[in-house]
Amino acid sequence: MGLWFEEFTVGQTFTHPLRRTVTEYDNMSFSLLTMNPQPLHIDFDFAEKSEWGKPLVNSLFTLGLMIGMSVQDTTLGTTVGNLGMSDTRFPKPVFHGDTLQASSEVVSIRESKSNPAVGIVEFEHRMTNQRGEQVAICRRAAMMKRRPADA
16 A cells, blocks of 8 residues: 555655566567557667667656556555656666666655645656666656545
């Protein structure tokens, strides 16, 4: 179960225990499901001739995985919805076979001006590969439920 709005504090950090090794299937399926025909993701011959020498994992898969890894520890069942993501960066590429782990830090909290039943929590999510290199970072604003009186 995720945390209620009142349980978050600025500076609170989470190292999410779930890790995931990215496979060729993950990258190909995600790229095709999202109708992204970028040959750097799906064409091994093309990618081999690129500066990378092999296919790059679709960055939106990496972003989704990073945020998904954070859910169990932070927002599972206690979020109303995402309000937006910003400052998304991919400092290093992700390749098939990389094992990724995410962490999150609460960077701000505020009460909602329009809905007293919720508050806004801003997270900074970070993802590293098996070598400890940062491969993704973003800020995410989540609308979080306040603790019910009977909880």
